[in-house]
Amino acid sequence: MSSTKLVCIALVSLVFGQAYLVASEETIAVCPTNFTQVADKCLLVDGSWRNFYEADRHCRSLNAELLSISNPTEFNVINEWLPIIAPYQPEFWTSGNKLGGTSDYYWQSTGRKAIYLPWQAGQPTPTTGDCLILLANVTMTAEGTTLSEHRLSVRNCTKWVPHVCEAPLQIFKTQLCLNTTAFFEAKVADKCLLVDGSWKNFYESDRHCRSLNAGLLSISNPTEFNIINEWLPIIAPYQPEFWTSGNKLGGTSDYYWQSTGQKALYLPWSAGQPTATAGDCLTLMANVTMTPEEAILSVHRLTVKPCTQWARHTCQAPLQIFKTQLCLNTTAFFEAKIPL
Template identity: 85%
Template sequence: MLSTKLVCIALVSLAFGQVYLVASEETITLCPTNFTQVADKCLLVDGSWKNFYESDRHCRSLNAGLLSISNPTEFNVINEWLPIIAPYQPEFWTSGNKLGGTSDYYWQSTGQKAVYLPWSAGQPTTTAGDCLTLMANVTMTPEEAILSVHRLTVKPCTQWAPHICQAPLEIFKTQLCLNTTAFFEAKIPV
């Protein structure tokens, strides 16, 4: 009789424990260390001046790629974030380029054709180069320098500029796990 009760209690405990385990599952998204979540990306501004190739190599050393822009919403969020993180920096390398003899621009970090291209006034200038930077116009006042919204500009890939690395969000699932010895630690009144 006692052993039947004990088995029933154990089975009920395990059943409730499994239900609780499933009910407590949670998905968490985080950015890698030193990256900041901006829209659905993790971004890192590097203020050191490098050419396009060195910038790309630096981002890849961080398991990331240079910035790509896929839509107006993402572009606007990035432009709201840039004055906070780098208020006096007018230019950044992106992964956009038309290397390889193509007439279309591609995002090197994703391999996708660049469909959304928010150009600066007078751009693209095809004779200016093959790589894309985000460039803001600078207006000087007696008190300060004011940067406009960053937009895409064509530039020779061998010139220098700071850059923005992008990494994907890291997705984790958390679950509440049962203590495997809980059944044996339980004290059942007789």
Template identity: 60%
Template sequence: MLWPKVVCFALLGLVFGQLHQAVSTQTVSECPTNFSRVADKCLLADKSWKNWYESDRHCRSLNAELLSIKNQTELKAIQEWLPVAEPYQLEFWTAGNKLGEVKTLIDYYWQSTGEQALYLPWNQDQPIPSSGDCLTLFANYSMETGEFVMDVHRLTVKNCTQWAPHICQTPLQHFTTQLCLNPSAVYEAKVPV
């Protein structure tokens, strides 16, 4: 007669144990270490001067890619972030280039996505295709007031072998976190989605 009671008690213990294991579940989006969340991606401004090819390799070594710009909203977020991240840096390599087979002199592609760059917010008097095959975000500046005043960063054509700092991008990492209770401890687990 004791056997059915033990089985019943064990089953109830399992049911209640399962109910108390995952007390809280939450989905979070984070950037990797040293990257900042800007719009819907993670960015890292690297101020070491490299040519476009070295910059591309550096970003790939971080499991990232050079910056690509999808639209005006994303550019605006980048332009708000840059003066905070790198307040006096005028130029950064992007993923934009025309290194592959192009139909016209002004066809550029994002190395990071392989797609044709359809949104190209050019700097004044750009593009100048004879200047090179790669794109930087470049900001003009003035000292007319006696202070350093920098314009917003816009795309400029540059020779890929010249040096400039660069911006790496990576997508947000999505995790489901669960707060798990055990009779002897509390655990938090992060599970990639």
């Protein structure tokens, strides 16, 4: 018997030049490998001891983020799950923080202000630090160790703690629209880039990109660097400086791309850089030459800056790859090859 069958799917509408290919509404939700579905997201506990910045980079290297908490229902389900998966761990990094001088807490993983904050008794204590952990009180008895419910507590971002990564459920639908909305302002090399002209510090810029399901710019190799430098003068001709995701936050001696969690191996520095005492974060910066006719910008190269400085920024997102295999195309129907 054939291992595949042919399914006919009707093309039901064509509106303003946009085609919609519609099938059934049945969906399948799965988590990435090693992640567990908890509420409506996928979670992974990592027991290694890292500071906030290292924990964030580790989650990003898994195409995930540090934990955020949206509402009481999600909070309760997480607290039911943690004692099962990590019964003796009293604290875990979340993505909550007020880095960058903001008075409010934000979930770095989503870029959104933290509205629901289930605090431990006596919290928050802002002088303790800028980052948030989930902390359980520990009670020692003759019978064993008992942990209370995990609740939010303020910690110094350089403290070493295990962490929880989160990733969205992977939703597979049998309904597919052919006018998929693209994030990108431009395809540059093998990624999609967007320039944002608003002035933000590094932390705010990172949150903004993540709110778009993207990350701050990283640079992988000379070819990509050259293409980015060809594109920037076209899309932002008079802008000399943009935040990248490069940083050495958390006390590391090496620079990392926060957007990927990977160590930065290719670093096209500006002349005289890096100046480690200038800060911990990296911008792409061009030298400006003023002439009677115009302002001329040099090639944008990496420069060390304080993470609280204001600059514009560039977000990056991966190319969305869609593979379509069509068996038959008639006027009214598409016939698609779908595995049984």
